[in-house]
Amino acid sequence: MDRDQQCAAMAVLNAQHWSCTRCVEEGLLEHAAPVFSGTGAERILLVGQAPGIVEVETRMPFSGRAGNILMQWLCRAGFQDAAEIRERIYFTSVTTCYPGRAKSGSGDRVPSRREIALCSSWRLEIQRILLPELIITVGGLALREYLPGAVLSEAIGSAFSSPGDGGVSIVPLPHPSGQSRWLNDPHHRDQLAGALQKIADHQLHAGACTNRSQ
Numbered sequence: 001m002d003r004d005q006q007c008a009a010m011a012v013l014n015a016q017h018w019s020c021t022r023c024v025e026e027g028l029l030e031h032a033a034p035v036f037s038g039t040g041a042e043r044i045l046l047v048g049q050a051p052g053i054v055e056v057e058t059r060m061p062f063s064g065r066a067g068n069i070l071m072q073w074l075c076r077a078g079f080q081d082a083a084e085i086r087e088r089i090y091f092t093s094v095t096t097c098y099p100g101r102a103k104s105g106s107g108d109r110v111p112s113r114r115e116i117a118l119c120s121s122w123r124l125e126i127q128r129i130l131l132p133e134l135i136i137t138v139g140g141l142a143l144r145e146y147l148p149g150a151v152l153s154e155a156i157g158s159a160f161s162s163p164g165d166g167g168v169s170i171v172p173l174p175h176p177s178g179q180s181r182w183l184n185d186p187h188h189r190d191q192l193a194g195a196l197q198k199i200a201d202h203q204l205h206a207g208a209c210t211n212r213s214q
């Protein structure tokens with residue numbers, strides 16, 4: 001598939017994905033409003049856990065406070081700004097509809113195994129069309145979709161090769177949620193810097209790095 005064919009195929013897939021109601025039909029969600037972005041021209045795939053309440057309104061992935069932090073991290077990895085990030089990265093998540101609040105009242109509900117199973121075919125089809133050179137996972141749930149059993153706090157700072165995805169590089173990031181205290185530890189901040197350097201290295205390799213300093 002050349003780039004034009006990829007974009008045409010992705011336009012069809014995106015239209016189908018936007019109209020998905022599988023979880024509503026199974027009584028798992030009250031409403032379906034899938035959130036993702038990309039055209040098929042991207043070479044990097046970013047996979048988060050699930051959209052938040054802000055994204056339900058904007059229908060744009062990572063457009064809330066956590067998204068601002070993620071954009072700042074990615075600029076440290078060599079991207080110029082949020083516009084370039086959104087142009088070069090296809091954004092999706094393990095499940096693409098807002099799961100609602102957790103029963104505990106703390107944060108959003110983690111999607112169920114059934115929701116993940118229902119939604120995974122969208123992500124796999126995105127990957128099949130996109131053939132990404134790099135997959136960035138954000139948070140533990142997304143990481144374990146690619147590296148089952150991986151421990152997020154140990155994986156941050158390393159790059160992995162996914163045998164199930166043609167050896168594509170995977171760089172895990174922590175979730176940029178304001179609720180996470182993980183980055184309060186200086187060692188963890190060093191791990192994050194290492195992960196961002198892995199993404200910057202990929203950009204250099206791909207010949208698309210800017211000169212933005214760390």
Ligand code: SF4
Binds near residue numbers: 029033
């Ligand atoms: S979470 Fe995924 S599978 Fe479930 S309704 Fe939304 S788009 Fe469809």
